[in-house]
Amino acid sequence: MRFHSPSIQYFHAVRRTGSIRAAARLLNVASSAVSRQILKLEQEVGSPLFERTARGLTLTTVGEMLARHVMNVLQDLDRFRSDVASLSGAWHGTISIACIESLTESVLPDLIASHRSRNRRVSFTTEVMGSSDVLEALRRGEADIGIAIALIHPPDLRQVALKRFRLGALVAREHPLARRKTVTLEQCLAFPIIQALPELSIYHLLQPLIAQRSETPEPAIQANSIDLMRELAARGVGVAFQTQLGIIRLSRDAQLVFLPLDNAGSPVWSDLGIYVRAERTLPAVTDSFLQELVRELGERERRENAAYAQVV
Amino acid sequence: MRFHSPSIQYFHAVRRTGSIRAAARLLNVASSAVSRQILKLEQEVGSPLFERTARGLTLTTVGEMLARHVMNVLQDLDRFRSDVASLSGAWHGTISIACIESLTESVLPDLIASHRSRNRRVSFTTEVMGSSDVLEALRRGEADIGIAIALIHPPDLRQVALKRFRLGALVAREHPLARRKTVTLEQCLAFPIIQALPELSIYHLLQPLIAQRSETPEPAIQANSIDLMRELAARGVGVAFQTQLGIIRLSRDAQLVFLPLDNAGSPVWSDLGIYVRAERTLPAVTDSFLQELVRELGERERRENAAYAQVV
DNA sequence: CAGGTTGCTGCCGTTTCGGCAACAGCTATA
DNA sequence: TATAGCTGTTGCCGAAACGGCAGCAACCTG
Numbered sequence: 001m002r003f004h005s006p007s008i009q010y011f012h013a014v015r016r017t018g019s020i021r022a023a024a025r026l027l028n029v030a031s032s033a034v035s036r037q038i039l040k041l042e043q044e045v046g047s048p049l050f051e052r053t054a055r056g057l058t059l060t061t062v063g064e065m066l067a068r069h070v071m072n073v074l075q076d077l078d079r080f081r082s083d084v085a086s087l088s089g090a091w092h093g094t095i096s097i098a099c100i101e102s103l104t105e106s107v108l109p110d111l112i113a114s115h116r117s118r119n120r121r122v123s124f125t126t127e128v129m130g131s132s133d134v135l136e137a138l139r140r141g142e143a144d145i146g147i148a149i150a151l152i153h154p155p156d157l158r159q160v161a162l163k164r165f166r167l168g169a170l171v172a173r174e175h176p177l178a179r180r181k182t183v184t185l186e187q188c189l190a191f192p193i194i195q196a197l198p199e200l201s202i203y204h205l206l207q208p209l210i211a212q213r214s215e216t217p218e219p220a221i222q223a224n225s226i227d228l229m230r231e232l233a234a235r236g237v238g239v240a241f242q243t244q245l246g247i248i249r250l251s252r253d254a255q256l257v258f259l260p261l262d263n264a265g266s267p268v269w270s271d272l273g274i275y276v277r278a279e280r281t282l283p284a285v286t287d288s289f290l291q292e293l294v295r296e297l298g299e300r301e302r303r304e305n306a307a308y309a310q311v312v
Numbered sequence: 313m314r315f316h317s318p319s320i321q322y323f324h325a326v327r328r329t330g331s332i333r334a335a336a337r338l339l340n341v342a343s344s345a346v347s348r349q350i351l352k353l354e355q356e357v358g359s360p361l362f363e364r365t366a367r368g369l370t371l372t373t374v375g376e377m378l379a380r381h382v383m384n385v386l387q388d389l390d391r392f393r394s395d396v397a398s399l400s401g402a403w404h405g406t407i408s409i410a411c412i413e414s415l416t417e418s419v420l421p422d423l424i425a426s427h428r429s430r431n432r433r434v435s436f437t438t439e440v441m442g443s444s445d446v447l448e449a450l451r452r453g454e455a456d457i458g459i460a461i462a463l464i465h466p467p468d469l470r471q472v473a474l475k476r477f478r479l480g481a482l483v484a485r486e487h488p489l490a491r492r493k494t495v496t497l498e499q500c501l502a503f504p505i506i507q508a509l510p511e512l513s514i515y516h517l518l519q520p521l522i523a524q525r526s527e528t529p530e531p532a533i534q535a536n537s538i539d540l541m542r543e544l545a546a547r548g549v550g551v552a553f554q555t556q557l558g559i560i561r562l563s564r565d566a567q568l569v570f571l572p573l574d575n576a577g578s579p580v581w582s583d584l585g586i587y588v589r590a591e592r593t594l595p596a597v598t599d600s601f602l603q604e605l606v607r608e609l610g611e612r613e614r615r616e617n618a619a620y621a622q623v624v
Numbered sequence: 625c626a627g628g629t630t631g632c633t634g635c636c637g638t639t640t641c642g643g644c645a646a647c648a649g650c651t652a653t654a
Numbered sequence: 655t656a657t658a659g660c661t662g663t664t665g666c667c668g669a670a671a672c673g674g675c676a677g678c679a680a681c682c683t684g
Contacts, residue, residue: 001356005317006672020631033673035632044315045396054630054681062396069392072593073385080381084357084374281384281591318641332662345642347662366650366661 001081008070010037011049015067016140019056041066068279071141075280082283095286096125098134098143100201101226102243102272111296115289122285131201138277144286145293149201150273158278161294163301167205167268168260170233170240175257177239183259185209192220192238194229202241205270209263230256243270244304272297316389320382322349323361327379328452331368353378380591383453387592394595407598408437410446410455412513413538414555414584423608427601434597443513450589456598457605461513462585470590473606475613478556479517479580480572482541484548490569497521497575504532504550506541514553517582521575542568555582556616584609 002009013023014034024031042049049063059067085091099108104126112124129137131148138146138157150162169188171177177187185206196202210217220238223229233240234255244258261268274294276282282290314321325335326346336343354361361375371379397403411420424436441449443460450458450469462474481500483489489499497518508514522529532550535541545552546567556570573580586606588594594602 001358003317003319003353003356005315007315019629021629030674031630032632032675036672039632041315047396047400052631056630061399065392065395065399069388072388076381076384076591080377083377084359087373087377088359279388279593331660333660342643343661344644344663347664348641351663364662368661 098137099147146275150271172236194240195219197224410449411459458587462583482552506552507531509536
């Protein structure tokens with residue numbers, strides 16, 4: 001099922017690899033063939049699509065426009081293929097998800113396992129990365145569904161849903177703060193803290209609050225792994241900060257205690273956005289999984305916020 | 313700039329014409345070439361795309377899926393072309409509008425004239441039709457922007473905006489009702505009425521109200537032209553019913569009087585929806601005109617409803 | 625300067641595409 | 655019922671497009 005011009009696919013490969021010869025290797029054709037297709041394309045568009053450097057090729061403005069079109073075409077072709085296949089029953093395909101680390105502990109494995117138990121034909125590709133990388137992966141067409149901290153609203157992506165979870169401190173059971181119901185940032189800063197590096201979204205959520213204070217605390221540890229921060233907190237090294245979402249099971253094990261954070265009397269929220277490329281229609285199977293994801297996150301948002309409403 | 317497989321374009325032509333030979337004539341190629349491309353396409357998809365009858369070809373289910381994909385591809389190609397051309401400055405293109413008759417009296421000519429005075433390069437194609445035909449024209453890709461009475465919300469179209477205007481009675485200046493500020497349906501039915509045929513959306517707005525009454529009135533005249541109904545009302549033949557939107561200038565000429573309709577004490581609304589094909593990104597130029605249209609209609613909605621709020 | 629990379633271009637065999645003419649199947653009309 | 659006109663399909667063949675090979679100049683790297 002390859003009824004689109006080779007030039008389309010060649011252009012796409014060249015754009016991704018940034019090199020004609022690399023694209024040729026990827027496509028298992030001669031580099032001359034790729035080169036000619038690109039030249040023909042540029043002639044038809046009437047404008048150069050790449051800037052040639054000694055190192056390879058870079059997109060021009062027109063090239064980026066064409067890249068957008070080509071991505072729309074190829075993604076919609078994917079959707080068509082998937083929908084046709086699911087019509088004939090013998091479906092097999094892949095749902096590709098890019099998300100931040102908070103989801104890996106419970107939300108995503110639960111959902112995928114549940115979906116797989118109902119439909120073995122659908123396979124999944126999940127990649128964990130930072131929030132801005134999630135959005136970039138969607139733009140590049142490397143992921144179908146993206147879950148990231150919602151800081152700014154990107155215009156080329158569609159925000160399918162926005163769920164807010166409380167940000168809180170994570171301490172070991174023996175920690176002096178562990179008996180409290182909620183904590184303030186000031187109370188936490190009296191102890192060694194495990195700070196997130198700027199590549200984690202938590203950094204950008206907490207930094208404005210910390211910057212308001214006159215004295216900036218010296219962090220005991222800086223890390224870029226949610227999991228590592230969690231394990232460090234469990235060993236009593238210090239106070240970690242996390243979204244409430246990622247630590248459900250751990251707090252059930254009572255190794256760790258999650259303390260919702262209060263700032264000037266009001267909760268600190270972490271907004272989780274679910275994103276999809278705007279100029280795109282998802283395959284029916286992917287869309288139904290997306291609906292499940294939104295529903296599940298909505299359910300957890302409701303449940304967890306209700307639980308802490310009781311506490312407060 | 314034709315970098316898509318001929319099979320794509322051939323399929324599109326065959327779908328539109330419903331015949332291979334007609335498509336061949338349209339494309340200026342031999343019918344055998346078209347036939348072969350369709351056969352090749354069916355082989356690649358692995359399923360027949362058309363049902364062959366002696367009269368021509370009809371889409372199968374898979375064929376309709378491919379038609380959707382092909383339309384997405386071609387419309388997005390259009391957008392790409394338009395955006396590239398507008399980048400280089402020398403732009404010329406067409407904005408295609410399908411709308412109901414109510415718009416032709418003032419809204420659309422004003423907007424198009426205003427837009428043309430600012431940008432001569434953009435040309436327009438406007439086609440007047442019934443509400444359901446407007447939606448169908450969008451689905452078939454024959455129009456970029458559609459304006460229709462919003463009765464049901466079609467899932468494959470995106471409702472860009474929804475504006476509500478008052479439905480009212482239209483009578484000559486000498487008509488006994490002409491001195492009233494508002495009228496009820498009962499008051500109108502005491503006189504000969506000019507009734508819309510089912511192909512006009514007004515019929516579907518008024519029919520439920522009329523059906524509630526025990527005695528169904530005998531209409532003096534039935535018509536399917538907004539303009540004709542307006543002229544008849546001006547000649548004192550009877551009471552016509554129209555959306556307030558279409559008759560601004562006429563009521564200024566004081567040939568006709570527009571009387572907002574009240575039903576059981578509350579106004580009768582006519583919802584005007586602006587539609588675009590959902591699986592599509594509009595060219596920048598088309599999109600900017602769409603924004604103007606939405607703003608203009610919003611302005612009229614605000615102004616007219618405010619005017620009649622004073623009256624009531 | 626040498627060895628690697630890059631994109632580009634004749635040359636040539638293979639594949640694909642399109643046009644012509646003929647075929648079978650169907651419908652409408654006389 | 656026969657005929658004329660329409661439909662899509664299929665050999666045949668020339669033309670165009672495509673892809674592979676080898677060699678070119680230009681550039682970066684060590």
